[in-house]
Amino acid sequence: xxxxxxxxxxxxxxxxxxxxxxxxxxxxxxxxxxxxxxxxxxxxxxxxxxxxxxxxxxxxxxxxxxxxxxxxxxxxxxxxxxxxxxxxxxxxxxxxxxxxxxxxxxxxxxxxxxxxxxxxxxxxxxxxxxxxxxxxxxxxxxxxxxxxxxxxxxxxxxxxxxx
Numbered sequence: 001x002x003x004x005x006x007x008x009x010x011x012x013x014x015x016x017x018x019x020x021x022x023x024x025x026x027x028x029x030x031x032x033x034x035x036x037x038x039x040x041x042x043x044x045x046x047x048x049x050x051x052x053x054x055x056x057x058x059x060x061x062x063x064x065x066x067x068x069x070x071x072x073x074x075x076x077x078x079x080x081x082x083x084x085x086x087x088x089x090x091x092x093x094x095x096x097x098x099x100x101x102x103x104x105x106x107x108x109x110x111x112x113x114x115x116x117x118x119x120x121x122x123x124x125x126x127x128x129x130x131x132x133x134x135x136x137x138x139x140x141x142x143x144x145x146x147x148x149x150x151x152x153x154x155x156x157x158x159x160x161x162x163x
Contacts, residue, residue, distance in 0.1 A: 034093030049147030
């Protein structure tokens, strides 16, 4: 199992040849963290990756079969990329399961995000199961963990403002 740790509180693991598991402990109650993961106005404030990106499209339908669509834009040069998926299960505020397909990339992934609260902090674990090892490796090669780490750092600030 390979483990990468850009920051002490953010962990990226590859427990199998088709999975990426990212974990972060956030200093907020589970219900608040869950809200930040499910309300478009909040998602657009933090799920941006590195500085210099915005999210002009954030559609989230949390009903079974509901569509999820995110589009990110580089504010400097206008480049865009996005993901689309289908919501499969939402157990508020414990778990979200959905599919995800990145624009222009092969395959679809199953994404399960869990929220576990302990002593007022919430551990968010996102498990991404890809169709093949090759597709997982494309995702890893993209440097996605740095964008997720930056987004989670931004999320910490959003959560503090919600307190």
